[in-house]
Amino acid sequence: MSGPILSVRKLAVTFAQGGGPDIPAVEGASFDVGAGETVAIVGESSSGKSVTAMALLGLLPAGAGTVVSGQALFRRDGENAVDLLALPDRAMRAIRGRDISMVFQDPMTSLNPVLTIGEQIAEVLMTHDGLTRRQAQAMAIEMLARVGLRDPGQIVAHYPGQLSGGMRQRVMIAIALACRPRLLIADEPTTALDVTVQAQILALLRGLQAEMGMAIIFITHNIGVVAQVADRIVVMYSGQVVENAPVRDALDSPLMPYSRVLFRTVPTYDAVLARRQRLPTIPGHVPDPRHRPQGCTFHPRCAHFRPGVCDGFRPSLESARSGHEVRCVRWEEIARG
């Protein structure tokens, strides 16, 4: 791997709300994505993982008091890196859908209901690659075949309403990959689908990644999915990155107490059925972003909480071992047991 294609540094996103205090949705998130690598961003709802993705592509609602700061250096084709957060609109548009594209959670609502599938794929190619309508349409058929849809020649003329959820997500993937992006951001791409369809979509994404070599940022709260697809895990909790490690390392020996319980909440067939064990849960809720606790934001829910140690100051993300970062002042003690 020749250096990361995306380096996110101290990304912070704040939403102003009329009258009340600002909402810090993401606070100083930093992580790298290597070329061809799959990085899973995991966390509960409102941990800031989707906002992070939207901020990278400049898709957060403009105006309305949204403030994005930090850096996101993106390397297109070995050129010098550009900072995605500082790019003017026009330059950002040239990257969106071409160098970095995105697949969203709900395929039922993410496609335009009144345009044909073919047109929705073709317009990306016409916008970015300057293809003619005819060329783009031919390419659209090719892409539909690549994402495993049967009769692609017919499907181009269909409208989204004629396709099932799984088929629509394949179409979304075809749109996202039409211009051969270097980076694909998949925001919970399987959450809205049936379990069997989920597995097919994951297999498809992995197959296409092997073929086309793009990097993937995979946003999910499903740890089971992470184990299947990711090279690296970034765990987010209440707007911060709390652990960042290679997937095996993270799943086998998580250091941050939050990750430790989060990874244990995944039901396995053995644990749940055979041993009739109750699923472990994490007590409490993700704190309201407007009123985050002092010190480590996880301390009110943490089993290893030490008064005076954990609730004093925010711990910083420190390197525990090679490639493994953790945000916890007590990680060494806890790891020793």
Add this chain to the structure above:
Amino acid sequence: MTDTFVSRLARMVVTLAIVSVTGFLLLHLAPGDPLAQFALSPGMTETQLGMIRHQMGLDVPLPVQYLVWVKGLLFGDWGRSFRDHQPVLTIIFGHLGATLELAGTASLLATWAGASMGVYGAFRQGSRGDTMMTILSVVLLSIPTFWFGLVFISLFSVRLGWLPSGNIHTVGGAFSPGDYLRHLFLPAIVLALGSTAIWSRYTRNAVAEVLGQDYIRTARAKGLSPRRIRYRHVLRNALLPMITLAGLQFPTLLSGALVTETVFTWPGIGRLFLDSLEYRDYPVAMGILMFSAVLATFGSILTDALYAVADPRLRVSRQ
């Protein structure tokens, strides 16, 4: 597809039947008598009045009068005016052109101005311009048409003398397009004001709703130009609810023309209707009522057809 068509047609017949019975009853129950105009003539005797009554077919029971009238309607004989004995259809078609010109101009104006205002507001939600337009729409909607008509006449015709206060062209003058347009200007604007406000509110909501949809986020994530997103993705979807409004606005414009035509002495269907009510000219009043009802139902059928063309989801479900 044929099922839908047949059931639509059946519904249309039922609607027209209800309109005809209700209209007929109300008209005959209302106080006043078509014979009043003759009764005041000097030297008119009871016998003569009875003869006129018989000629008009008013001396038989109401249900019979209704059936006679419906039978005529079905066979293309809409009766003759009590006032000048002209066939009703001839009179209606004689006035239809003026109304269509006025209502058509007004509806083009209203759609264009209202939709532009709505789109502007939806793309700049919460801006000063958006707020101003919301206020303007509410003001336009709260003030009745005749008030605008009178104010416009007093301002532009009486005070400033820029435009004529009524009629379709200068009385006694030769017809010229310029003269006609000058006469059309004020009534068309007055008639358009109310619908402009409705169009603007409706468009703003339709566009704002589409803007919040996931597929618009997808369009942005694809790196499309703002122009393409606006026309291809946003407006194309916002068009659907607007077709419905167009269908609903059509009858409204006709009823709005009633007031506007009266204020501006525009020789159209609306004024004809008021006149026929005043003279208790039952055949003409009923004829206009039925004619408008047919237009309105056709309008709604046309709306559905347009909707099916514009929305692929409807076409799909019918396959």
